[in-house]
Amino acid sequence: MNDLKVLIADDDAVSRAILRNFIRLFPNYDVVAEAATGEELLQLVFEKQPDIVLVDIGMPGLDGIEAVKLCRQSLPDVQVIFTTGYDEFAVKAFELSAADYIVKPIERTRLFQALEKARKFIEIARHPVVSMKSDKRLEIRSKHSIVWLPLEDVLFVEKENRKTIIHTADEQYETTTPLNDIEKRLTDCFLKTHRSYIINLKKVVKIVQIGETYAAHFFGCEKVAYISKLKFHEVQQKMSTIHL
Missing domain, CATH: 2.40.50.1020 (LytTr DNA-binding domain)
Structure with a gap:
């Protein structure tokens, strides 16, 4: 599988830099764009067609949850990893079939685990399981x-x-x-x-x-x-x- 395209969305520049620098250390992942708002996320998802988006839930204006709902309309297969300072949004993240949900401060190992989980889901989607044979x-x-x-x-x-x-x-x-x-x-x-x-x-x-x-x-x-x-x-x- 080729390198997966990752898009980072967070209104905090320091948080974006931390994520970007971590991802540079991981093989098979390429940060293709960064967004500071939910509106920018929508535009960049349409333009860049990323495989994975890292989305901060608490962005001002259009928050991460609502932005992802809209992103899925144009790119339904995109894998989403939510990042947030609080764990109260976990259920909403589950409802959106997020690949993972990370509570800040984000550790490098935890981020890698989340990206690998998203990669696994992408591989499953691109190489569907064989349907069950009725005679077995x-x-x-x-x-x-x-x-x-x-x-x-x-x-x-x-x-x-x-x-x-x-x-x-x-x-x-x-x-x-x-x-x-x-x-x-x-x-x-x-x-x-x-x-x-x-x-x-x-x-x-x-x-x-x-x-x-x-x-x-x-x-x-x-x-x-x-x-x-x-x-x-x-x-x-x-x-x-x-x-x-």
């Missing part, structure tokens, strides 16, 4: 039986104490096979979203925030599967690339 089956061994379950029927897999439970719309299948071993047999449409859950992203119909975690709902199933806060953005990004 999951072998489920229990004490008295072996079941060969079509993967397209699996909604999610759950770890419960020492058991692993495979959920479909109509049935539940129990096995002593560890969750991590089950994960190795699944296709790219499945994602481990929590230490106790693997979800078939093709089957998710709704995600609801519950405190610090998120609940995934499935058609025809009353039970839900959980998504950790750390995995929420990856779920959103991967959902957008899967052929539904």
